Amino acid sequence: MSEDAALRLDEQLCFKLYAASRAVIRGYRPMLESLGLTYPQYLAMLVLWEWRDAPPAHPTVKALGERLALDSGTLTPLLKRLEHLGLVQRQRGRPDEREVHLALTEAGAALRDRVGPLRDALMCRAGLERGGLGALREQLDGLLAQLTGSG
Amino acid sequence: MSEDAALRLDEQLCFKLYAASRAVIRGYRPMLESLGLTYPQYLAMLVLWEWRDAPPAHPTVKALGERLALDSGTLTPLLKRLEHLGLVQRQRGRPDEREVHLALTEAGAALRDRVGPLRDALMCRAGLERGGLGALREQLDGLLAQLTGSG
DNA sequence: GTGAATTGAGTTGTGTGCAATTCAATAGCG
DNA sequence: CGCTATTGAATTGCACACAACTCAATTCAC
Numbered sequence: 001m002s003e004d005a006a007l008r009l010d011e012q013l014c015f016k017l018y019a020a021s022r023a024v025i026r027g028y029r030p031m032l033e034s035l036g037l038t039y040p041q042y043l044a045m046l047v048l049w050e051w052r053d054a055p056p057a058h059p060t061v062k063a064l065g066e067r068l069a070l071d072s073g074t075l076t077p078l079l080k081r082l083e084h085l086g087l088v089q090r091q092r093g094r095p096d097e098r099e100v101h102l103a104l105t106e107a108g109a110a111l112r113d114r115v116g117p118l119r120d121a122l123m124c125r126a127g128l129e130r131g132g133l134g135a136l137r138e139q140l141d142g143l144l145a146q147l148t149g150s151g
Numbered sequence: 152m153s154e155d156a157a158l159r160l161d162e163q164l165c166f167k168l169y170a171a172s173r174a175v176i177r178g179y180r181p182m183l184e185s186l187g188l189t190y191p192q193y194l195a196m197l198v199l200w201e202w203r204d205a206p207p208a209h210p211t212v213k214a215l216g217e218r219l220a221l222d223s224g225t226l227t228p229l230l231k232r233l234e235h236l237g238l239v240q241r242q243r244g245r246p247d248e249r250e251v252h253l254a255l256t257e258a259g260a261a262l263r264d265r266v267g268p269l270r271d272a273l274m275c276r277a278g279l280e281r282g283g284l285g286a287l288r289e290q291l292d293g294l295l296a297q298l299t300g301s302g
Numbered sequence: 303g304t305g306a307a308t309t310g311a312g313t314t315g316t317g318t319g320c321a322a323t324t325c326a327a328t329a330g331c332g
Numbered sequence: 333c334g335c336t337a338t339t340g341a342a343t344t345g346c347a348c349a350c351a352a353c354t355c356a357a358t359t360c361a362c
Contacts, residue, residue, distance in 0.1 A: 004204070007266060009218070010198045014175045016291040018194070019220055021172035022319075023298040024165045031318095040348065041168055050159060062310060069170055072311050074349055081347085098310040098357050115158065136290040140167040143287070147174040168325080173349080180350095182332050191318065213340060223341050249340040250328050308359070314352085322344080327340070 031118040041082055043068055048104050049112045060099045087111060183268040194219055194234055199255050200263045211250045238262060
């Protein structure tokens with residue numbers, strides 16, 4: 001492949017990823033608006049809902065940050081907004097007071113039941129519910145492993 | 152698939168896309184820092200470099216926005232930064248003074264020569280240069296078509 | 303035990319994304 | 333021609349991302 005061709009935008013996997021990611025987020029927006037959440041807030045809630053069933057030893061900001069690959073600079077204000085919405089409780093850890101432990105409120109736990117139907121509608125609209133999407137997931141897994149492992 | 156499983160974060164294609172996209176951008180960062188560009192600025196430059204060879208009828212903010220799926224709210228300040236860096240010229244269109252036409256400066260055009268080697272290094276590090284990534288690209292194409300077509 | 307290094311959140315500053323709005327310029331229509 | 337609708341940028345406001353930094357709490361080395 002020539003140098004010029006290699007630099008063409010359409011050839012750039014990076015741009016496709018970036019564009020596809022933003023397109024998916026745009027697709028989620030109407031559904032999330034009806035829940036009063038932004039997309040990163042929704043991802044944080046997904047993790048907290050998972051943790052309701054199998055909580056880690058320390059459900060802290062750090063643990064959430066590792067799960068989402070986001071740092072405290074992003075998560076602290078985001079979690080304060082979720083707290084302000086009455087969905088999440090933040091509490092200083094004991095005995096380690098550096099940690100902030102996260103827990104769902106009743107409203108936060110209840111919100112999960114409203115997500116399923118909306119998500120199905122979106123997946124259906126995006127044509128994602130069946131077929132070759134498993135392969136895409138696996139390739140993204142591989143890409144992530146490459147980038148976080150060797151990068 | 153059960154409802155709970157469907158909501159598991161790992162199953163969410165949306166999260167994988169989001170995480171992979173950010174990981175790729177993180178990977179590009181050191182290379183782009185040496186060029187003095189952010190990632191969206193780099194994408195804009197890619198388009199302008201392409202247009203140097205085959206410019207559209209109107210290389211305007213609108214045309215760039217359609218190429219990158221970004222609106223003027225994002226592009227106007229971004230392009231002002233590129234102008235301030237001396238890489239891009241912005242000029243009100245004639246005869247239509249609503250349009251803003253974009254052109255590379257000499258420095259902006261010259262910057263392209265510094266990208267190739269750096270990009271190769273990154274692609275290599277990410278294991279992206281050959282092999283099964285074409286399939287990933289195609290699947291992202293399909294996903295984008297689904298989301299922008301029917302969404 | 304005590305001082306140095308580390309760790310977990312939080313803060314600050316810059317640069318996106320994107321909805322909503324504004325505004326001037328142009329196009330469309332009778 | 334005059335009037336309205338549309339269009340292209342720009343602006344505003346909010347919420348991320350993320351680097352760099354601060355600070356208090358804890359851990360480690362000796």
